[in-house]
Amino acid sequence: MDVISEAIGSVRAGRANGRRINESGAWGIRFPGFAGIGFHVVLHGRGWLVAEGIEPVALRPGDVVVAPNGAEHGLCHAPARLKDLPAVTTTAEPWDPRPADFAFLCGAYRLDRGQIHPFLDAMPNIIVVSPDYEGHPELRSLVGLLDDDVAEARPGNGVTRSALVDLMLVHVLRQWQGTADWAAVTDPAIAAALRAIHGRPQHPWTVQRLAKVAGMSRTPFSSRFTALVGKPPITYLTHWRLAYGARLLRQTEDPLAAIARRVGYSTEFAFAGAFRREYGVAPGRFRNHPDPIPRQPRAAPHRSRPAPARP
Structure with missing residues (x-):
């Protein structure tokens, strides 16, 4: 049973989106929750991931943040409260080629109808993967292709975008060490x-x-x-x-x-x-207390082994 292929195949009913975002100075962006799966790849600089119920997570170049079931989260230059960050604009903006303190790629499948695949829905709300680019050089090439694809609108983007988003998700989920044995x-x-x-x-x-x-x-x-x-x-x-x-x-x-x-x-x-x-706790306490429950590791984001090399 190839559950990763099954899960990624299920979200193809949605729309594949991609963009590059450059930020400098004091910045912060909140990504509202949505039905689907999304990811960010850090290209340059250092920043922070923030989400409800977890401690801020430091991000470095090459890190990939994944929201397997579209959970709300934010990226910012320093730890902050998620609710204080402005929501990202949904309109397509041209890529600004000027140097920036922090640059990252976004990719997502948004579902207009249907439900998230059970495998994705059972994953933690947010995971952080530090891929092994040395052992998997194809992922480095894939990041470059996606970066080039989102740089400008060109004929065929509708096909290439979905293919590249598919490949990114498959590679990242393969390297995530928290997948269930049945995968x-x-x-x-x-x-x-x-x-x-x-x-x-x-x-x-x-x-x-x-x-x-x-x-x-x-x-x-x-x-x-x-x-x-x-x-x-x-x-x-x-x-x-x-x-x-x-x-x-x-x-x-x-x-x-x-x-x-x-x-x-x-x-x-x-x-x-x-x-x-x-x-070890009643359902009501689990729902009302954002603190991680010791016997519930899914309450916090999972980071895979550190990458020996970065793109």
């Missing part, structure tokens, strides 16, 4: 069961029902699933449901009963009990 699962039977779990977490799944989806008998399915994914089917199902529920708590104002139903629990009390066992 690499190629066994078609187990991949089918995983798609069922992620696509319909509210369904009353049992091992027998998942085995039927996989086209296997119960015992061999359970053994193969555990060996490939690292957890028994129902343990993995519970983990996924609660991770999805945690994201809904932080990103929506839906009542607890509605969230419980969306993630497969018959009552809010059953969901609350399972959530407390998994995260």
